Each structure stands twice: as structure tokens, then as C-alpha cells.
Amino acid sequence: MMDLWHLHVFRKVVEFKSFSKAGKAVNLSQPTVSSHIKYLEDHFGCRLLDRLGKEVLPTKAGEMLYGYSQKLLAFRDEIETALANFQGIVKGRLAIGGSTIPGGYILPRLIGPFVRDYSEVTISIRIGDTQSIINEVLSGELELGLVGASTENKHIHQDMLIEDEMKLIIPYDHPWVTIKQVGLAQLLKEPFIVREKGSGTLQSLVNSLAASGHKLEELRIVAEMGSTTAVCQGIKNRIGISILSPIAVEEDLKAGTLRAISIKGLNLKRSFYLTQHRQRTPSPLCQMFIQFIKKACLKPLFPPTMFTDEFHKPTST
């Protein structure tokens, strides 16, 4: 089969008008060059070079092949450089998926500095429930996910990125705003709003309760809402209180319209995991992004003071 090496040698012969000079140029002996040219001439079934003794000149067919060779070899070089560049260069589109909290609050905050540093990058964030995000990572539609722990799929690799501790969220004028910690027993009597079944937030709550030996049914559930925002509105309208991630209600906590307090005897910590396909090789862009956000998550995204009274003092700047 004709290959690029033959054409490369041929090209050199045309350029040097000599077999032996071309041979020197590509570190081949003159007889080897002869055999390459012979191969091509046999392959195409026609003479490509006229050996005039003094110099070697291409025939019409040789001229055609020379022109084509130039283009073909130039294109080969283009491929080489394109792939070489691709190695290091952070460029192109990165599709990330996130469940509600990561997709709605964490990722939007993380990608800001990244896209500022790498202007040729487009990050696409897709929000969905943990399971559908994981499915899309499996299928390859998404290269990366940021979700809660998955059901241990063999093809999924997860790496803990960030810890989140849910809090009891109450209106600013709720009687408990002055209390430092509420007991679990007290909570069970309060009207309570939950996220819909299947949501990560509800799942985390169920897990936490179970860890303390309780069940969801023991709560006085007065409403079930389809989104964090809806729950939030429910709280503000005094329908009930709920357990949410402070990250999701940061605005209201800052504004003072909602307050976050801890519950004694209930571990509400949960983690979000960087989620990748175990076998698929991440693109350099993806690798760079992972590196970037891991570093970014070393310094806390959300100031620890956010949930203290200190945090609610008017800012001086």
C-alpha cells in the first residue's frame, strides 16, 4: 500500500532533481530512493520521473502526483500539529452535569474564574437529578458530573469535592431564631415542608434521620414542593419550616429574611462528588477543569461565618 513515506521521498526527488541528493536529504541511500520511486511507478502503472542523466524531471503524471503530494503531506503535518496542540491546550466545550445544588449554585460559582482564565472554553452546565446526570456521564453526553453519591456503578468513578451541611431554615421572625440549637424532638412537632420524592435533598434528609433512628413519617409534613425555591417561598409564607442547604438560600440568609440553625442529634452533612466515567479518557480540558476546581475548593466557597450572627451585621464596604 502506498504510504506517506513514498510520497515524501518522491517529493524530495522532484525538488532536488536527483535521486542521490534526495536520498541524502531524507537519510536514505540512493538505491533505496530508486526502489521507492519504482514502487510508486509500479503502483500507478506509469512513469513519474524522466531520468535525463543530468537531472531528473517529473513527467506530466509526476507533476500531478507532486502537486497532490504537497497537499497530502501538508495535511498530514496539520494533523500532527493539531493533535500535538490538543494535548496541552485548554480549548473547546466541556459538558458538565449537576444535581440541583451543585448545578444551580456550586458550579455556576466555580466556573466563573475558570472561563475568565481560559477564554477559548465554553462550559455547558446541565441540571438534572443525580440518576439522569450519571446516565449521561455513562453515555458520554456529559464528561463530568457533580452529584451526591451514586449507587456504586462499576463504570462510575467518584471523587469527593465539597461538603455541605444542611440546616434548619426558618423565617427571620420564628421563635427559634434566638436559640442556638434545636433538639430533634422539638422539630418533630413543627409544620415541615419537604422536597419531592427522588430529590437528593429529601434523600439526604431521610438518610440523616435514619442514622439517628428516625423516619420521615415522624415529621409533621404539611407540604411537598418541587424545587428548593418553592420550599423557600413556603417557609417565607409561614407554611412551615424545612431542612435545606444554606448554599441554596444564601441570598435570603444575607438579607436576613431567613435564618439557618443546627439541629442537635442530627448529622445533616452530605457530600457532592466529581463524577466521571471510569474507562473514558477525559479531555485535557476536562482534566484541567478538575484540577482547577479541586484547588478552588480548598479555600471554602462559603465563608464559615455565613451562619453566625456576625454574618448578618451590615457590611461596611
Place this chain on the structure above:
Amino acid sequence: MMDLWHLHVFRKVVEFKSFSKAGKAVNLSQPTVSSHIKYLEDHFGCRLLDRLGKEVLPTKAGEMLYGYSQKLLAFRDEIETALANFQGIVKGRLAIGGSTIPGGYILPRLIGPFVRDYSEVTISIRIGDTQSIINEVLSGELELGLVGASTENKHIHQDMLIEDEMKLIIPYDHPWVTIKQVGLAQLLKEPFIVREKGSGTLQSLVNSLAASGHKLEELRIVAEMGSTTAVCQGIKNRIGISILSPIAVEEDLKAGTLRAISIKGLNLKRSFYLTQHRQRTPSPLCQMFIQFIKKACLKPLFPPTMFTDEFHKPTST
């Protein structure tokens, strides 16, 4: 060095999503396919295919390479077909040179049927003296020439194409029009016009005279003209008579304004030769043209009756 074969195998793996299926498709064993892919991955320094067990899918880099491979291999195929077609196909431009008579009268008549048969052909005729035509054939500017015999250049191959017999050309009212043959002795007394020095026509005349033991100076030369047309005008204006190729004055012979007669004791035959570079491979187009005009010259181009009285009778159609 990366070659097209690697890319071809790689492409098949991507398409079949399998090393072994790809191997079958290109008649290679699965381990051989493995080694090809390994070569490419080493060459580019990155993983190109993710082996997911169930199927094999390209990485981002693999996708890039696949796209490029398609183009590169398509271009390779284009080259193959282009050169394959070039073999048989009569197409393109053919540069031919001719000295005065062939370039001005013979070739224009010959190429007519050829360009009619091969519509994608352009014939370019360059007229010049024999020596410059031969030089251009040597340099490759012209692929073919039609000229008188050359000075036996080693690199020139000549092949007799057509014979021409020069005649004494006289005005229609010249006293000799009724005579069948003029003797050489009579000719020497007549006012005579010659072509300029260096012209093929003059050279032929000198040669013919020499063959009969005469010299040019014995003629009563009254004028020297730079072209056949000029000589012709000179004859019509009774400046003198001349020896020319009847081919060049065909129109006047037909119209009866000039007459052509033979000269006893003077062999005025000369030949025109197809002239090629001995080492250079002629293009298929050139080969085809040569074949064509050789066949065309078997039937006389100029009717033998042209120089008889019969010829001058009014045509009935």
C-alpha cells in the same frame, strides 16, 4: 513514521467500535490491530480509543484524528483515481511547435478533427524556426514539434511524418504556364525571390541545388523576403518567381492566380519530422495525438491532383 495504513486501520476500529471486527474488515488479526493503535497512541502521546469492554469508543483526541483521517484518506483516494484516470484520458493542454510550413499550414489542418473528437483538449501551436522549436522541445516547454530534420541532437527523436515537394511558383500569366517542365538552366536566368537566410525553405533549396551540383549564387536573386506570404506577393507583383511549398500557396493555386510547375533535374522533396525529446515520457494526450496524426497522414492531406490542370477546372459542387 505514521502512515496511511495506520490511519486506515484506526478508522475501521472507530467505525466497527471493535478491534477484532476492524481486523476482519482489513484482513488483519486482532493483535495486529492492537499494535497499530498502540503505535498511533504512542506517536501522538495520548490515548485515542477508550476500551469499554462492550465497545470501543474514541476519546476527544480520537474523534479529532478520526475526522482528519477521513479527509486524508479521501484525498489519498482522490490521488489514486486522478492518476488512474490520467492514464487513459485525453484531456488537458498539448503544446506543439512547428516551423513555418507545418506550423502555419499543416498542423492547423491536422488538429481540426482531433479537437473535434476530444473536446477536453486544448492544442497550442507555436510557430518558430526549426532550431528554436527544437530548443523548446529540449527544455520541455513544447512536448512535440513538427519541423525539418535537425542537426542530429542526441536528445531529439525524429520520426518522418509527411513529405512535401516544393515547386516553382509562377504567376498565372507567366510564359511557362503552358510548359510541363522547366529545365534548371532556364531557371537560372529568371529573376528569383528567396526567403531569408536561416529559413527552412531556403535551406531546403540550397540542399536541393547542392544535390544537383549547383549553388544558390548561380540564381538571379532579385529579392529576399521574410515570409512565405511576402514571397507570394512578390511573385504576384512580377518581382520574380520562387520555389515554395504548394501547401503554402494552396489558395492561390486554387484561385488560379499562381501556378506550380516542376523543375527538371532538381529534387525538391523534403520531409517534416515529428520531433520529441528522447528521454521525456510523452503524456497520454501527446501519445494519442501522435497516433492520431500518423493515421491522418496516411491519406494524403493535399490531393495529388492539386497541381495538375484538372485541379483548376471549376468545381461542380
Place this chain on the structure above:
DNA sequence: TAAAAATACTCCATAGGTATTTTAT
């Protein structure tokens, strides 16, 4: 005669094969 391509031959690097192991479903 000198210089360059073609030819003859020799050799070894490697493409490709078979057999087997490893890995993943």
C-alpha cells in the same frame, strides 16, 4: 572519465501471525 541511476545481493527490523493471558460482561 566522472557522476548518477539501476541492478544484485545481503541483512535485519518489523509487520503480521499464532498462542495465551488478562479483563470485563
Place this chain on the structure above:
DNA sequence: ATAAAATACCTATGGAGTATTTTTA
């Protein structure tokens, strides 16, 4: 347990070398 890729190892083709002959300026 099965199917597919990786690995190990072997073989043989042909790419590339040296030496020589042929060709041509």
C-alpha cells in the same frame, strides 16, 4: 462463562544497506 483486547513470542517479508554495473554527459 464468554467475548474481546492485551501480551508474548515467532516468522518472514521487504525496506534499507553495500557493492557493482550500466548509462550518459
